[in-house]
Amino acid sequence: MVGVAGKSKGCNTCRMRKIRCDLKRPECGQCLKSSRTCLGYRRETVFLNQSSRNNLVINAERSRPTMTKATPQPRADLIQDPQLSARIDDRHASHELFIGKLMHLYLPSSESAGKVPLSWLQLVVDLAAPGEALYCALSALSLAIVGRCTKNSRLPMESLEKYGQALRELQRALWDEDWMYRDETLAASMVLCLYEVYECPSNTVHGWISHSEGTARLVQLRGPRMYASRLGHELYKEFRGTCMVHNITTRKSTFINEPQWSTIPWEGRSKTIDQKLYDLGAELSSILKSSDMIESMQDPQEVFAARLSVRNKCGKLDQSLELWYEELQHEIPAPQYWPELSTIDNPADDQEHGKVFPVCFKFSSLRNAKVLMNYWALSIMLHSTDLLTYRALQEQSKREVPRLEHPPDDWCHSCVSGRVCRHCGSEANKVSHDMSCLPPLTWKHDHRYFQILADNIAQSMEYCLSRDMGTLGGQWVLFPLRVAIQSYSHSPCRKLSWAKVIHEKIPVEKGIRLFSRDPDGQQRLDYYKAVKWKGRVWFD
DSSP states (O other): OOOOOOOOSOOHHHHTTTOOOOOOSOOHHHHHOOOHOOOOOOOOOOBBBBBBBOOBBBBOOOOOOSSSOOOOOOOOGGOOOHHHHHTSSSSHHHHHHHHHHHHHHSSOTTTTTTTSOOSHHHHHTTOSSHHHHHHHHHHHHHHHHHHHTOOOHHHHHHHHHHHHHHHHHHHHHOTTTTTSSHHHHHHHHHHHHHHHHOOOTTTTSHHHHHHHHHHHHHHHHHHHTTTTHHHHHHHHHHHHHHHHHHHHTTTTOOOGTTTTHHHGTTTOOOOOOHHHHHHHHHHHHHHHHHHGGGGOOHHHHHHHHHHHHHHHHHHHHHHHHHHHHHHHHHHSOOSSEEEEEOOOOOOOOOOOTBBBEEEEEEOOOEHHHHHHHHHHHHHHHHHHHHHHHHHHHHHHHHHHOOOSSOOOOOOOOOTTTTTTOTTTOOOOSSSSOGGSSSSOOGGGHHHOOOOOHHHHHHHHHHHTGGGHHHHHHHHHHHHHHHHHHHHHHHOOOOOHHHHHHHHHHHHHHHHGGGGBBOTTBBBBBBBBTTTTTTTTOOOO
């Protein structure tokens, strides 16, 4: 209502986006600048029932311009915040208020206003016309996270209704030729994946796996050239990180490992340091897959050659990681992290031995913390895999292996009959078992180095899981934390107990229910089996 004190006079589009309107007519400058439809300045009349307990709006069903039908409303008596209760009958107003609270809880408080989006979700929630599937998916996610973080048990129940509606709308979008390959449809699928991580409605991991596989298939069907827009590119960047972790965990390579998927989406763009690390992570997943394939080989000469090839790939990837780290040092000003006294308590601490980690690490930003933790985790996995392969070669070298009739193209550490070794220049009648021909082990293959990297990850937990880092901090530590736990499992100690306690706290403090226990006390995602990477232990 124009002229009422405290009411915005901006256009309806700027009011929905909660930004300042320049009040130009017939279309405001903000809408023209952002290529949005200016919805004008006309207000619908709203009548307030003054005798109502909460002064609820009783006749305003302000239809969202991009929505095609009304959806059930969360009830006012389920919400603790008076500001939300005052406007709960307005569908769009309640949606925007919950989205605002979602971003407040999800993002770090110190970085949420930065120029560069910390999360793809920041771009998604700002869309003027998200479509019905994405709109419902965001509603479900916001109700779930706000409810869990504020201990309001009724809001997650409301989110299930929105979740079911989002699934139906997403199915419609996937059958619609105009909507199937749109960024908004991919975003809806990714939001539902996030909902499964935080809410886990089926109390099993199957819903998350189903959504993840469906999202991956949609990304692949769209093709590598469909990520030129700002939103599409941010969605793809987020997907690559998730896919890298999934491929490493399952020790396989997917379409994301193909060269065109790491080059075409960046045409006309420069890769950020974290995306370059994902490229190296994709190489590591291929190495792990090659290492597993050795188990099915029967011919000793093929096994020997395959192990040599794995060692060769590990050496090349190690060099690439070193070059990447040098680039990181130039990009992130020193110090990248610094020590401070720890202020959190852990049951693994005791009076006799003191705190397990009396010092924690602080970082200039959560983004930098994530990059460094992933680097430490990948380094542990790479060098432990290389060490196991070296020991297997040592064991096999004690037995004579027939000569290789068809040596691999990347053969570079032994001699074969009829060929000259590119390293020593000599010829041989059989595969050389001289271990001096192999790349030597270095200090990076020492268990103490693995422990140092695992300690770095553990000492980063206090910063990433602090209240100021939002729920996103808990989401980003899961992969490096389980790598650290597996490293500590080599020689069980207080550090292992400390890390497991931290992991158990994440579902409680950050609301990530996928990693919590179900009503029967079993973990929904069999974490301690998963950290052994499908039953394979890294260390002797």
